[in-house]
Amino acid sequence: MKTYIKVVFFLIILVPSLGFGQAIKNGKLYLNEDGSHYVKLTLNTQIWMRAGEYNPGSTIFGSPKKGGVDIGIRRYRVQFMSQITDRVFVYSQFGENNFNNIADRKQGFFVHDAMADYAVIPKKLSLGGGLSAWSGLARFASPSVGTIMGIDAPLFQQSTNDVTDQFLRKLSVFAKGKLGKLDYRVAMAQPMAIQKSAGYNAAITTNSSFSGLPPKMQWNSYLQYQFKEQESNQTPYMTGTYLGTKKVFNVGAGIVYQAKAMNHIGDNLKDTVQTNMLQIAADVFYDAPLKEDGSAISIYANASHFDFGKNYFRNQSVMNPANGTGSGSSLNGSGFGYPAIGTGNVYYTQVGYKTKNNLIGKTSLMPYVSLQVSDLQKLQKPMTFYSAGVNWLLAGHTSKFTVAFENRPIFNNDATQMSRKTNLVLQYQVYLN
Template sequence: MFMRFMFIQKLFTAGAVTMLAATLHTAAQETPKKPELLKDGKIWLNEDGSNYFKFTLVSQVWIRNTDMNPGSTINGYEKKNFTDIGIRRARMQAFGQIADRVFIYTQFGMNNFNYSSDRKAGFFIHDITGEYEVAKQKLSLGTGLTAWNGLVRFAAPSVGSIMGLDAPLFEQTTNDVTDQFLRKLSVYAKGKLGKLDYRVVLSSPMNPLKANGYSPAIGPNSSFSPMPPKMQTHGYLQWQFLDQEANTTAYATGTYLGTKRVLNIGAGFQYQPDAMWHSPAAGDTVTTAMKHFAADIYYDAPLNKQTGTALNAYAALIHFNHGPGYLRNQATMNPATGTNNTTLINGSGNGYPSFGTGNLLYLQVGYKFKNNLIGTSTLMPYASLQHAAYERLDKAMNYWDAGVNWLLKGHTSKLTFSYQNRPVYNQQGAGDATLTTHKGSYVLQYQVFLN
């Protein structure tokens, strides 16, 4: 009797285990494991991946030797030439389609950290934007601190895919005066209507009194007014003839390295009433609108798909109207801390009059050699020219940059060597500033980009 009971117990146990294993096997077949990651690094929030979240990270470090503008000083000591190392950009993006029709985007990081920067400078928020898709692809509405800007393509450049050393920063017309490194507090509408890609933006200008180096003093030459600002409207339209570019985020690709065939023609504007002021005579205050208009063309395509050669070209024609006599210098990660030359228009270090009232032509071109030119890497030389006829300058302002990218692994890992040449202007008494000489900088940048 006992032996029969033990036999029945073993039989029941074995059957239960077999049934359990079969049940689990069937359940595994009927309920496939939900994937968590796509090949491009998106975290899936639903089964088909239409809702997702993604992180990116980019680091750009410069090693630079600069011929300083005449009279430049470092901690009170005059320097004619200086070598430094700096972090041009360190950025992290976090964004995604977190629900049907709902998109969120944020970016934080830092810019221009070198030997003279404040220590322990924390990352700050560059962007934080929420967006709702009203009509699929055709219309999305968004708001926040955002880089959705008008006027031209590289008013919001994708820094990880810049073709050369840096973006054409003058296309960011109010950079860090009434915005935060091009980002504005805005509401925007964007979308695609067939091959027409559009954006229209309404922005609340930031207080210029918070801008580095801003002076509220009024004079004969136009400057940003500290009066309570009126809203700024701007927009950009482009017709995309060949491959369609994504408009998921505001940032425009520098070069696709021949992976797409893109030909776009665009036009844009930027307008703010009473944004500027000047005093043509003692006791008079005249306010003027800021009015900019532009057209540009962008081409990026493979020349030979089998070998991987490619061509990138971009041209922009811009009419800037900041009011009479407006000039503003650009001094990227300025290596100087001061100047003892009061007649120099350029200011200290590597500054030059990049922004102004007048007309500007910008050209850039690059050629990507065949894949595996040097082992598994290749080269992409490039050149660019900023040619501007600005008021208060006796001769056209020509700033050029030429160099070569060593694409160790596309934009993921690349080394860029560049020579930048800038004009130097002196102001002696009344009349236009006089072009007196040119100065240059040699820059080596290493970029790592997790995308």
């Protein structure tokens, strides 16, 4: 069925424009006899249903709401890529994120990626540019969303997501390649205007915020040494788990730096102080089969240091089911939000175990746990976010159910922790790759 859908899609969309006679194989429309030049399309849909307790003071269009059930489309993506010549590769992606019942209608479909690169020295050095996710910091700053092990990626690694970039993608020029077992990416990005971000506030306070002045260039890099099998770096997106089909052991480190990106009012309460933005991280990734029966393990750990200036913090609230706060609100904001990113240190780990193949009929399971600890300057104590769940792999990542239990702390407006809240997430994914 999977192959049939791809064939029909290519026949309807691509073949009329490219001419007849090309072969379709391995999900690609071959442009030459050996398949080294090709065109490929992928599709990904992630549907969520959640139930849980909302943050104190949450409102939906002014109506107080303590909790509830919501349904939404977490992601819908279409990818187009083509190896046009031996040296020219082009990639684009478009789709929608976080569409729920309170989202704007008919406005969310947008371009995620539009980039091209040229292999100056094949495999060793490619140069490119455009709107892309060739970014720095850590492995899952650019996650392959169709292969995520848990309910979602560690989104704190996309620390400027939709603030000075477009859902993590940046207007940039980049270099990438492999030198032996060292995989590298380096990019110079032009930050997008903070004035165009959602909820922009021009006020400058004693707490740090992004400067409204024309931004300086941002520098990004991520290096990883791949001890075992080598991973593809054709696109910037890093695989979440290979489900036992590959043995990977990587150690990586990254950086994001932008001069005078932030500002705040100085101690004299008069002068505006500009400060640099610096992010550094190190991580390790191990993903490998355990036995010939298909069982596998996946382990990831990360330590990140963020310097956004004095007391900067940002709440994370994916596909927020509430859109306002009223009396009795907290530092967390509305809905399922919690302070995940800010000046300080963030630690993250996730561990998953894939059972043997054909555990339940022709399907298998992959339970996992993850923990994020955000030790932020703004907070009186570290923020700890827990998630535990299980994937029901109906056909690998192509068709899977994921159910996850999440637990988050609630902070008073004075940044002291007051309680914890929970929610349950059910996802169904279809990934045509």
